[in-house]
Amino acid sequence: MTKKNSSYAASIKAKDRANNLHSWSAQKNLDPKVITKAKGIYYWDHTGKKYFDMSSQLVNVNIGHGNKKVIDAIKEQADKLPYIGPAHAVDVRAELATKLLEVAPDNMGKVFFTIGGAEANENALKIAKMFTGRNKVMSRYRSYHGATYGAANLTGEPRRFTCEPGIPGFVKFFDPYTYRSPIEFASEQEASKYYLDQLREQIIYEGRDSVAAIFLETITGSNGVIIPPQGYLKGVREICDEFGILMICDEVMVGFGRTGEWFACDNWDVTPDLITFAKGVTSGYVPLGGVLVRKDIAEFFDDNTLMCGLTYSGHPMGCAAGIATLEVYQEEKLIENSRTMGEVLGEELEDLKAKHPSVGDVRYIGLFGSIELVKDKSTKEALVPYGQDPERIMSKILASLKDKGFSTYSHENIIIIAPPLTIKAEEIKEAMSIMDQVLTEVDEMIN
Structure with missing residues (x-):
């Protein structure tokens, strides 16, 4: 990243923080990424860091970026x-x-x-x-x-x-x-x-x-x-x-x-x-x-x-x-790809459920999936109470995912997995290996 790019990004972020109200957020401690480009199932920030877009932004970029x-x-x-x-x-x-x-x-x-x-x-x-x-x-x-x-x-x-x-x-x-x-x-x-x-x-x-x-x-x-x-x-x-x-x-x-x-x-x-x-x-x-x-x-x-x-x-x-x-x-036969790649995603999610104590349940159909996080599999106690997360636990989990290049969002104790319908099997596996790493961190959190 050049000094010019860094200065430009800092200017954009400063204007954003000064003038924009961001959805569903207390504004004071926000630190939004400055995004410069997107293509296929990925997007990049101003530093050149690449992210898997594993929520299709807000579950809407179904055909991928830059078509x-x-x-x-x-x-x-x-x-x-x-x-x-x-x-x-x-x-x-x-x-x-x-x-x-x-x-x-x-x-x-x-x-x-x-x-x-x-x-x-x-x-x-x-x-x-x-x-x-x-x-x-x-x-x-x-x-x-x-x-x-x-x-x-x-x-x-x-x-x-x-x-x-x-x-x-x-x-x-x-x-x-x-x-x-x-x-x-x-x-x-x-x-x-x-x-x-x-x-x-x-x-x-x-x-x-x-x-x-x-x-x-x-x-x-x-x-x-x-x-x-x-x-x-x-x-x-x-x-x-x-x-x-x-x-x-x-x-x-x-x-x-x-x-x-x-x-x-x-x-x-x-x-x-x-x-x-x-x-x-x-x-x-x-x-x-x-x-x-x-x-x-x-x-x-x-x-x-x-x-x-x-x-x-x-x-x-x-x-x-x-x-x-x-x-x-x-x-591009994306409806069919959603079905076939959905099977790959389902297998990955089931593996995570079997491996991680923090994963109480996984649900999926096509390329629409979720991971429900719990403190205890036997009692199904949610990782955070419904409507409450005073310690911002879910935000920390999402931040860890994003730091490793996996972008998505959560709601309550549930992480959403919904990549663009253009995704390939090897991309699913690579992205979900990041999820595997972060769920290991969550396992340690509940022990």
């Missing part, structure tokens, strides 16, 4: 028509909607575009209430649906607390989190029945004609990569049909190949009524999100006004990026 096809599509659209309002018909907006409906479950009829995932969830809420005429929405405790006010009320975990007292009509229920269930189930089906029976009873107590939607991450994302047991999602679908409730799947994080299928619900052959998406639709190259809407719900708005609107709905730059990104998934 020329997508970058060229953005440049071309910028020259052609960088912006036009959502009231107009424009080629890229129409084409992206068409392409999305081709890969979505076959009950979907139209797309409403948003800026990102939180706005997608906000507008799905509004669509559900307008269509059903009902006022309550149920979502799970271990969930995150966004930081805007409605999405935060939909959220179940502690990031909702600053938006409380909340909006009336948001009701929480428990996840099928079998690792931490007080009951030892004989099978996944038995677990599903237990949690579904609870949900059905709760709907009755809330008023079966008052619930507009059950809103759930198809696979719980940042709150632990909690994969639903067999029969659970189909059971939710049946409960929704029984009571005339809409099933809304938040696929902002798990859509577009993350789980080895175009959408996570495809893993269980379940068709939601609405699907929210963002992140992987452009792999973060340009902000874009949206709601996939069931055919008859879309038709409802032929004669009823859709009271949803955003200045940047279906932004041409985002749509151009989305078209190119979908083509990259297909041309």
Whole structure:
């Protein structure tokens, strides 16, 4: 690193610290890395240090960094028509909607575009209430649906607390989190029945004609990569049909190949009524999100006004990026690679679980995985209490990983593993060898 580079980086960091507020952080002791480039599954800081991007940034850079096809599509659209309002018909907006409906479950009829995932969830809420005429929405405790006010009320975990007292009509229920269930189930089906029976009873107590939607991450994302047991999602679908409730799947994080299928619900052959998406639709190259809407719900708005609107709905730059990104998934066979490399990642995670006393559980599907850290495997006591980490233990673990070139994030006592879908087997093994080293440090911490 030259003195010129060092001086430049110091200037950037000083301006950042003086003028930017960083998400979800007390600002005083932040020390952000100055990033200068990214390519494939890696990025580099100003010193030339290389990092494995093992969380795809915020589980959104699915196609990897620096994809020329997508970058060229953005440049071309910028020259052609960088912006036009959502009231107009424009080629890229129409084409992206068409392409999305081709890969979505076959009950979907139209797309409403948003800026990102939180706005997608906000507008799905509004669509559900307008269509059903009902006022309550149920979502799970271990969930995150966004930081805007409605999405935060939909959220179940502690990031909702600053938006409380909340909006009336948001009701929480428990996840099928079998690792931490007080009951030892004989099978996944038995677990599903237990949690579904609870949900059905709760709907009755809330008023079966008052619930507009059950809103759930198809696979719980940042709150632990909690994969639903067999029969659970189909059971939710049946409960929704029984009571005339809409099933809304938040696929902002798990859509577009993350789980080895175009959408996570495809893993269980379940068709939601609405699907929210963002992140992987452009792999973060340009902000874009949206709601996939069931055919008859879309038709409802032929004669009823859709009271949803955003200045940047279906932004041409985002749509151009989305078209190119979908083509990259297909041309580079990234959905298939997610499945095959997911098997490699799963083997690595199982090895870590067997080897390290600090690893209570691992969960994975496609290239979406997590490591749950505990103080004691037999009691399953979490490494840090839920909603608390006064000694910043998880931050220290992440810092050790990053110092060794492994970049990811954690939530509660859980480390997320979600690399770009372009990753190769040897890259997974090399990256996870770093995780192995750091988990040895965690083992020593709990002894």
